[in-house]
Amino acid sequence: MPVNPETVFVGNQTTIAIEPFVVRLKSAIPAVQSSLCHLYQCHVFLSEDMSSFADFHISIDQVGGARRFFRPQVQFKFDGKMPFKPLPYSQAFPFFEWGLNWCIANHNFRHLLLHAAVVEKDGQAVILPGQPGAGKSTLCAALAGRGWRLLSDEMAMIDLTSTELIPIVRPVSLKNESISIIKAFVPDAVMGESFHDTSKGTVAHMKPPVESVRNAKLQTKGHWVVFPQFRLDSSISVETISSAEAVLDLAKNSFNYNVLGALGFEKLCDLVEACDCFRLEYSHLDEAIDFFASLAK
Amino acid sequence: MDDLVYYTSSKEIASRELKGEYLIFSGFSRETLVVHPLAFRLLQLLKAQPSTYHEIMDALDKDSDSFESDDLASFVSASLEQFIELGILDHSGD
Numbered sequence: 001m002p003v004n005p006e007t008v009f010v011g012n013q014t015t016i017a018i019e020p021f022v023v024r025l026k027s028a029i030p031a032v033q034s035s036l037c038h039l040y041q042c043h044v045f046l047s048e049d050m051s052s053f054a055d056f057h058i059s060i061d062q063v064g065g066a067r068r069f070f071r072p073q074v075q076f077k078f079d080g081k082m083p084f085k086p087l088p089y090s091q092a093f094p095f096f097e098w099g100l101n102w103c104i105a106n107h108n109f110r111h112l113l114l115h116a117a118v119v120e121k122d123g124q125a126v127i128l129p130g131q132p133g134a135g136k137s138t139l140c141a142a143l144a145g146r147g148w149r150l151l152s153d154e155m156a157m158i159d160l161t162s163t164e165l166i167p168i169v170r171p172v173s174l175k176n177e178s179i180s181i182i183k184a185f186v187p188d189a190v191m192g193e194s195f196h197d198t199s200k201g202t203v204a205h206m207k208p209p210v211e212s213v214r215n216a217k218l219q220t221k222g223h224w225v226v227f228p229q230f231r232l233d234s235s236i237s238v239e240t241i242s243s244a245e246a247v248l249d250l251a252k253n254s255f256n257y258n259v260l261g262a263l264g265f266e267k268l269c270d271l272v273e274a275c276d277c278f279r280l281e282y283s284h285l286d287e288a289i290d291f292f293a294s295l296a297k
Numbered sequence: 298m299d300d301l302v303y304y305t306s307s308k309e310i311a312s313r314e315l316k317g318e319y320l321i322f323s324g325f326s327r328e329t330l331v332v333h334p335l336a337f338r339l340l341q342l343l344k345a346q347p348s349t350y351h352e353i354m355d356a357l358d359k360d361s362d363s364f365e366s367d368d369l370a371s372f373v374s375a376s377l378e379q380f381i382e383l384g385i386l387d388h389s390g391d
Contacts, residue, residue, distance in 0.1 A: 265313070273316065
């Protein structure tokens with residue numbers, strides 16, 4: 001059920017539990033408020049007490065002065081500082097999503113963070129690492145639409161004690177052709193507004209499934225690592241890769257492996273040791289989904 | 298190689314055998330390497346105790362059936378050089 005911005009934003013501020021974090025957002029921009037309420041409608045808003053603890057204090061404001069009237073812009077602030085240059089006003093909500101990714105990736109040293117999507121079925125998680133364009137978000141959205149539990153679209157967060165994967169359930173960020181592909185593949189997906197002419201092209205977000213949000217405290221074990229690569233008009237190909245190769249590639253896809261040092265190495269090896277690792281080249285989502293279904297059998 | 302030179306593993310080194318492959322992480326260079334089993338054995342040896350070149354050769358000779366002695370000497374020399382460059386090993390006493 002949609003959340004009304006007027007009920008969760010008090011003085012243009014809201015606090016939202018995006019497990020395992022609490023995020024406080026201040027923004028008077030209607031598009032930010034409405035997109036947040038639409039795409040995070042299954043999350044818990046904690047608006048009543050603005051003095052409570054929050055991991056991240058973010059604001060998205062319109063740039064003042066002449067910029068209010070000529071090509072208006074928005075600025076992202078984290079703890080009162082501006083880590084990025086302003087973006088066009090129309091990109092205010094994606095700016096929040098990208099900025100929050102940055103906040104988590106750069107200020108969370110309690111977990112090993114990999115640039116990867118994570119989905120789970122029957123207690124067994126698939127880690128989908130990938131550079132932009134690899135097709136991980138598309139696969140992630142498709143799998144979430146076929147009954148897999150979404151843990152994360154953007155980063156695999158690994159507990160440094162148990163090596164379990166910690167969900168950080170947020171909207172799935174889709175780009176360009178992937179938007180229409182997922183709308184067709186998952187007709188009941190709840191999509192947000194499309195934002196055009198961003199640095200990544202057109203961007204739209206898919207609301208995370210309600211069951212994934214409800215189970216956002218449920219950690220799970222990694223079982224497979226699949227490096228996806230979308231290749232137009234190719235037939236599906238699956239290649240088993242060695243654990244050592246997977247460790248090297250995951251290290252390259254990590255936000256904080258080098259910062260964690262030997263501990264990060266040990267935990268990455270623990271994770272990979274428990275997984276079967278593959279490279280997947282695909283063109284058609286149906287074939288890719290069948291491959292994942294065969295893994296889960 | 299000088300018998301007065303002792304080779305030892307650096308402090309922030311992690312190593313791991315993973316399903317029959319051998320990985321080393323250097324906290325100095327922040328690099329992760331996949332290494333030959335004998336290079337891994339060399340590091341394990343130096344983690345246990347600092348050793349001279351000849352002590353290393355004596356210890357590894359027993360584990361290196363696939364190497365001719367000249368090849369083993371070249372392999373050990375090259376591994377020591379690379380590991381020192383990457384901050385995986387230190388040497389002292391020269």
